[in-house]
Amino acid sequence: MLAIRTRRLFDGREMHHDQVVIVEDGRITGVTADVPATVDLGDATLLPGLIDCHVHLAFDAGHDVVGTLELPGLADRMRSAARQHLAAGVTTVRDLGDRDYLALGLGLGPEGPEILSAGPPITTPKGHCWFLGGEAAGEQGVREAVRERAARGVHVIKMMVTGGEMTPGTHSHLVQYGPAELKAAADEAHAHGLPITGHAHCAEGIAHAMEAGFDSIEHCSFFTEDSYVVDYGLIARLAASDVVVSLTAGLAPSPVPPPPRIQQRIAGIAEALRAIRAAGADFVIGTDAGIGPPKPHGVLPYGAEMLVEQGYAPIDVLRSITSVAAGVCRVGERKGRIAPGFDADLLAVAGDPLSDITALRRPLAVFRMGRRAQGTTG
């Protein structure tokens, strides 16, 4: 049995003080002030392990993430990427761009985060990220692609609604699929009990995904051909809908800046973040960890920081990367909260993240199913 005491405890919803969390057999069995601690972490805050809703374990955050895919040892590199998330306190990751379903079989157990995977994202022939192996066209084609993924045991369906920046010949400001294909994919996913999320950079793609019944939308960055135009009317519709916006927040310090086409749009990305907050839309963070040098695996604490810098309330940000993310990932009955019956995936950080969100970057201890992760022995 473990009994972990910290000065503060964020349970996934609210902050409490001077509680002891009791862990037995990998699960939380009690939260109380009345038992002696076996681990006293002092002036720290205990949180549910964090959840990054959008990562790419197959990408190594280097200069040529697509070329590197072809090198031998991809599964081992993915295991090491997964361990980097865990060391940063990210105990659950949702992989939205796998290759050959590798993320489903890494077999790390409690030595890595829990990995939820979409398999290869569904995309048009030679469309965005076609090299991951998920090309499908037409209503029948996308339905078959969803069925194949469901049979493989994926946890979510990911569909490339628009083009993307990293795939030559595709365009972020243009849609790849028509509304009928999007609706066919969403209906098929839901028939299999799976959520579906869409990669969408332009307003038309965001609107189509929302209208097709997608559960969440990645990026929502409002790119146009040369720049950006934040569509406030569409954001109001998103906020009134059940769709959760997965914000691509988080940039770690890096000598290599983001690509020029992204840099030109940084002001637009920030404006969209502020507009989404002001409209009150439901949100989580999906960092896109792995896609380039400013997006190393484990970058999620920087995403939380970026949202606070853009005016988000720290408590809302903490909820978004714990309990809200668990719900979006359909693991809300066992992840994202500190309460009896939940998995003992826990993160202790020095200080108080409500007064200083950068505290999330200072993990003292990470527990995964009750086991303390290596390298977090503070």
Ligand SMILES: [Zn+2]
């Ligand atoms: Zn991505």
